[in-house]
Amino acid sequence: MKVLFVHQNFPGQFLHLAPELTRRGHEVRMLTDAVNTRKFSTDGFRYKFEQAAVDPAATRLGRNYTTMSDRGVVVARACLQLRERGYMPDVIFGHSGWGETLFLKEVWPEAKLIVYAEFYYKGRGADVGFDPEFSTPSFDQVMIAQGRTTHLGQALLHADAGLSPTAWQASTYPPVLREGIRVIFDGVDTAVMRPDDQAQVTLPNGKIVKAGDEVLTFVNRNLEPYRGYHIFMRALPAVMKQRPEAQVVIVGGDEVSYGATPKGGKGWKEVFLNEVKDQLDLTRVHFMGKVPYATFVSLMQVSRAHAYLTYPFVLSWSMLEAMAAGAHVVGSDTTPVRELIRDGENGTLVDFFDVKAWSKALTKALARPEKFDDIRRAARQTILEGYDLKSICLPAMVEFVEGFGPK
Incomplete structure (x- = not known):
């Protein structure tokens, strides 16, 4: 199975999953922003994203979506070049937060697309307005916060499935989107994170x-x-x-x-x-x-x-x-x-x-x-x-991704 991970700061949440899939014999590649300087062993591709100048008269609601969709367009065009060179992933797994996955189904409609659904913003009822010392949001601010979900909803609507790390984070999504989300935490390596009275x-x-x-x-x-x-x-x-x-x-x-x-x-x-x-x-x-x-x-x-x-x-x-x-x-x-x-x-x-x-x-x-x-x-x-990485979370994540591979 060919798996493509898409994350502007790879490996991000895929730190353990990408190498484990490689170990299991899958062909794993990543696509990340050219400015990403993190070290990782997974081979792959890079795209170059430069934020376009924004009209000062544009509303904040529009600017957020424009930024995300602009990145999505850059990523899609980079992927179109990969397709033209013969690269055809079976499964794509990307983070929905930066718009990178928005148009990937237009490039590879045959591939299964999974998005990491980390958090769905709300105008009220979550972080916005929680701490009155710093934020008593006006109605405009409520709309702006709610408007940050535009690309997140689009990403999940065009995906085959979503994945959230916790049940509460999954619950921030509206019911119609929540139905497509699986909850699996990224995992804690308890062999490393363990009590040590010599520390x-x-x-x-x-x-x-x-x-x-x-x-x-x-x-x-x-x-x-x-x-x-x-x-x-x-x-x-x-x-x-x-x-x-x-x-x-x-x-x-x-x-x-x-x-x-x-x-x-x-x-x-x-x-x-x-x-x-x-x-x-x-x-x-x-x-x-x-x-x-x-x-x-x-x-x-x-x-x-x-x-x-x-x-x-x-x-x-x-x-x-x-x-x-x-x-x-x-x-x-x-x-x-x-x-x-x-x-x-x-x-x-x-x-x-x-x-x-x-x-x-x-x-x-x-x-x-x-x-x-x-x-x-x-x-x-x-x-x-x-939440143990090796015995619970990583096996569940692998099973989840492999379940979308060719039958």
Whole structure:
């Protein structure tokens, strides 16, 4: 079977699936943006996408779809050249988020098309307007948010099937589209993400923290309100006052992955650090920036309490990986998190906005770690039983894709 993966930042969600299909004897290729610098072993093709100038008078509703469809056109033309050279995939698997799959059925109508259906935006009821501190959307903003679904709906309507990583993310799609979506998580490698009482991490100031130390962790791709950075920072003063030996380790960049940038030219990291820094012992607050994966693994293994917050939005892989490593996850009581964490059983849930409750829960987790040993074990068991890469998710993903191959 010939399988073509399409992702502007390949391998993305196909990190394990593409090589596994290759190992099973399938001819696997990828198509990605020429600017993608990530390293991967899968052979393939590249397209060059340059965003066209946009008429300043164009509405924001139109601009979003124009951007996605423009990329879709570029990808389709690149694929048409591949077809003319004789390349004919049996199955195409692409991410729907950037418009790349929009016109691929026009190039290869014979191929089966699967789209990765990660999230369906809403004007109300999900991330938009969730946090009133940053967003009380006007009706125009509601329409703009809802309008971001145009290419997502089109992508799924023209596909043979969709795939979502979690049930809640699949549920964001309207019922007529949800019927075509299969739920399979990308998978956590529990052989790597596992408890290790010998783990240690060297912090930027040279201090070494080890498993068993009083370490509070917070991890995200970027430090921003969508992932609750502001709530976490506001909870820290009370936590650090009550726990004078605690080391706070914060991982994440200072860019914006989701939502708006702060006003005034500062990043969100500095904005919220400045808000509370006079109340913190900054010698015990360690900003790591973006770290190598091996460092992240070790950090989850030394974590005594791991704070994870998110708006009702895409669930971070890092939360599941923390659970697999046996960390005590103190998570926001929001719909994506509740799908995995049951309060008091395999983690602790706290109202996203309740800063005092966050301080109390994190202090308690740091003070008496032995009281949460059962929760740590249950957290790992949750991942082993439902989200393990090699025994559950990857076999299910392979079976799903192979099911669309030639009979």
